Amino acid sequence: MAQSARARPRRAIRVQKRRALNLDSSPMSDGNKSIKKELAASFTPADIEAPLYQKWLLAGYFTADSKSTKPPFTIVIPPPNVTGSLHIGHALDHTLQDVLIRMKRMKGFEALWLPGMDHAGIATQNVVEKQLAAKGLSRHDLGREAFVAKVWEWKEESGGLILDQMKRLGDSVDWSRERFTMDAGLSTAVLEIFKRLYDAELIYRAERIINWCPRCLTALSDIEVEHSDDSGEFVQVRYGDDEVSIVVATTRAETMMGDGAVAVHPDDPRYKDLVGKKVLLPLVNRMIPIIADELVDPEFGTGAVKVTGAHDPNDFEMAMRHGIEMPVIMNEHAVMVNSGTRFDGMDRFEARKEVVEELRKLGRIVSEKRPYIHAVGHCQRCDTTVEPRLSMQWFVKVAPLAKAAGDAVRDGRIKIEPEELAPRYFDWIDNMHDWCISRQLWWGHQIPVFYGPNGEVVVCGPDDVPPAGYVQDPDVLDTWFSSGLWPFSTLGWPEKSGDLAKFFPTSVLVTGYDILFFWVARMVLLGLFVTDGVAPFHTIALHGLVRDRFGKKMSKSRGNTVDPIEFMDKYGSDALRFTLARGANPGTDQAIAEEWIGGSRNFATKLWNASRFAIMNGANIDGEVAPFESLNSIDQWILTRLDETVESVDQLLEQFEFAKACEIIYHFAWDDLCDWYLELSKATFAGGGDKAEISKRVLGQVLDQLLRLMHPMMPFITEELWCSFTGGETLVTASWPKSDSANRSEASKLIVEQLQDLTTEIRRFRNDQGIKTSAKVGANFIGLDSLSEFEASLRQVCRIEPITGSASAAIEVGKVKIEFDLTGAIDVVAERARLTKDLATAEKDRTTAKVKLENEGFMAKAPIEVVQEIRERLTQTSADIESITAQLAALPTK
RNA sequence: GGGUGGUUAGCUCAGUGGUAGAGCGCCUCGUUUACACCGAGGAUGUCGGGGGUUCGAAACCCUCACCGCCCA
Secondary structure (H helix, E strand, O other): OHHHHHHHHHHHHHHHHHHHHHHHHOOOOOOOHHHOOOOOOOOOHHHHHHHHHHHHHHHOOOOOOOOOOOOEEEEEOOOOEOOOOOOHHHHHHHHHHHHHHHHHHHOOOEEEEEOEEEOOHHHHHHHHHHHHHHOOOOHHHHOHHHHHHHHHHHHHHHOOHHHHHHHHHOOOOOHHHOEEOOOHHHHHHHHHHHHHHHHOOOEEEEEEEEEEEOOOOEEEOHHHEEEEEEEEEEEEEEEEOOOOEEEEEEOOHHHHHHOOEEEEOOOOHHHOOOOOOEEEEOOOOEEEEEEEOOOOOOOOOOOEEEEOOOOOHHHHHHHHHHOOOOOOOEOOOOEEOOOOOOOOOOEHHHHHHHHHHHHHHOOOEEEEEEEEEEEEEEEOOOOOEOEEEEEEEEEEOOHHHHHHHHHHHHOOOOEEEOHHHHHHHHHHHOOOOOEEOEEOOOOOOEOOEEEOOOOOEEEOOOOOOOOOOOEEOOOEEOHHHHHOOHHHHOOOOOOOOHHHHHHOOEEEEEEEHHHHHHHHHHHHHHHHHHOOOOOOEEEEEEEOOEEOOOOOEOOOOOOOOOOHHHHHHHHOHHHHHHHHHHOOOOOOOEEOOHHHHHHHHHHHHHHHHHHHHHHHOOOOOOOOOOOHHHOOHHHHHHHHHHHHHHHHHHHHHHOOOHHHHHHHHHHHHHHHHHHHHHHHHHHHHHHOHHHHHHHHHHHHHHHHHHHHHHOOOOHHHHHHHHHHHHOOOOOOOOOOOOOOHHHOOHHHHHHHHHHHHHHHHHHHHHHHOOOOOOOOEEEEEEOOHHHHHHHHHHHHHHOEEOOOOOOOEEEEEOOEEEEEEOOOOOOHHHHHHHHHHHHHHHHHHHHHHHHHHHOHHHHHHOOHHHHHHHHHHHHHHHHHHHHHHHHHHHOOOO
């Protein structure tokens, strides 16, 4: 028996599956209520998600119209790498953007969420080079043109995996406007802005120390270098001979062959007499000067440092200032060359060991510290230790641009949310070094500079043709250069396109704080420049990172990463979205665990079941809701709570407070609607007649509005439920709920609060008495007064029926007394325990209130409302104590 | 080294001056015709330590400890 009973619902699911899958082939609803669809007995996300997304695409709901008269609302997606797949961080980022876009669309905006991808220079080139390496080839075997063709081929075949995954998540992006940073249009934008910057003398070429990755063989910008603690060594080496000698401290002994000087602080008394003298550089036996420079920290090591201009950024500065020689003694692979020593040909780390060994043999090592933990730069893409390298590169002169970018935030043209993160922005943008934009790669926008036979330099804009015989610079631009143009290049700039006119400047930029500098700041820099001060977006909404359940950073090496696709398979996209949105407090990281997503799935199921129940009980949206004043208090209460919820959720979402908005929705739906309203109204529905009809319409209203309100967070399930319930075509373009304070009643809240107190106390009493939840118990209410019209509801939720005989036990809740016929002795021990505990709580509360009221300082200085509140608390707790004491006394003494 | 955020229930986190909260977890009971992906009830915190301001502090100030992040 039990088995077959369990088997039944499963079969029902299977039947429904077929029906749901047929959905997308059926003609779209025209709003005719006659084609309401029956809901499956249980919620199976996999059955509804793909068909619904298909339906949305076919209907073109996500396609924005540049000719629309509606006000625009635009978000450009942070373009994911073409090599990337959807990770949990994208899922968060996209969920938040989709929530905003869907809400604004429902609010009547012409909402455009523009999707696309980034060509991701180094990352993509690495992928294809790895494939070649598997065949024993390098990119040089193919040559530039063939290699780039190969990358394009790879992009067409394997790139953009993430785009399909975005559909799983429900992203309501406008696929007709999908962009790629290497598209023709976007490339034109790159050429245009490069030329403009060059003409404005904001781009220049120079030989500088840059960050060099000896594995990727390219220059990197400052932020593409990640500093982390490495275990190195710290040695003190004696330079010089018997006449002049000085001990220098270094972590990079291998570069000493490139030393041009030794530097000390000008005020350092230890070395006063040595400044200006020359000292013998060991191993290469060259005489180098001892100079004085403010940059030297006298506290560090011996207070004397070697100056290796070609291999250290600080040393480069000093060398420039003092006109010191800068011999280059390493090649692009970080292998020692041209030092004229036996170390030539050695890798830098090998050379370090050998050099120290040699110095030790010569008795020049004064002290050694190993391991010496210090911060070392690593290539963001391959983790190779970065090598400072003197080379010719292209730079953006950022000072004037950065000033403007800082001012835009300072004067409020751009708002950073949460504003606590603004200082971080200023800190960076106000201290930004010139931006190295050339990369020694092949995949990317080739720098539009052409060199003539006699050293002429010509920069070509989109419409320019280089003079014959000129050769283009082989380098490409930093990927962030083109993504920095994203908010306008994607809309057609530099053309005066309809999209640009309608949708630019964009509205909100939603992204993780981790790419504030990489991407966001660059868009502001470049955006303000091309538009003469128009900010590319008015708000930057920053969210945090997704971490593991213990709040630890996710990483492959830790093995604590999670797969959003797996979660969607298991719990549904809505569950994943809701979990992420519910954890998204502005600018702060969130932890995530599989159980949390399971919890959201449970919430979705709850909503599904509640909706089915409501529909089954005749909830509807036919005609108008009866006038608010004419409704019973329970109906007034749920509408009041609905209105409060609508108002809060709307405000919170507008302020990017996703977590709080979700929290409010969760509790309204689960606690207020399911646990209380539906339970309290069961008696009304069962009672039939006009009263039932009125309440059914109220319930319909609540369900209709709630589903609308939840749609941005949980688009699939709400769409399925709403269309089924109302017969409407879609929630995607349905109107957003509006709060209306006329639909509120504080009095109804007080009444329901009393009903809740009564119910809870009765349930507690039953529980303590060991009475099964399902068992009906005889009891009468005394003193219900204004609550008497809800007696049937109370009886329903408390499962008590009227008694005619004598009562054997009673409890008091407020002014109401409930007399029970427990037909036999009640559990006196349990009851005494319960009452004693209540008494203790009440006494404690009364004491706190009393102490306050007897405190002269409190009475004199506390605001009158607070005093009043405490007075009421004293009255209430005193009454409670009296009542509990009486109940205790009435208990049989065994 | 310079900034900066944090330390609240077993875990992850809300809570910016008036009786400590949520989700998950935990304990007890339960096949109430929406839902066991559920329901009912329950337990759990001298809000990191110390000092101060205040009638009143988790919240404001000082200080110490620890953790994290950004930048060098």
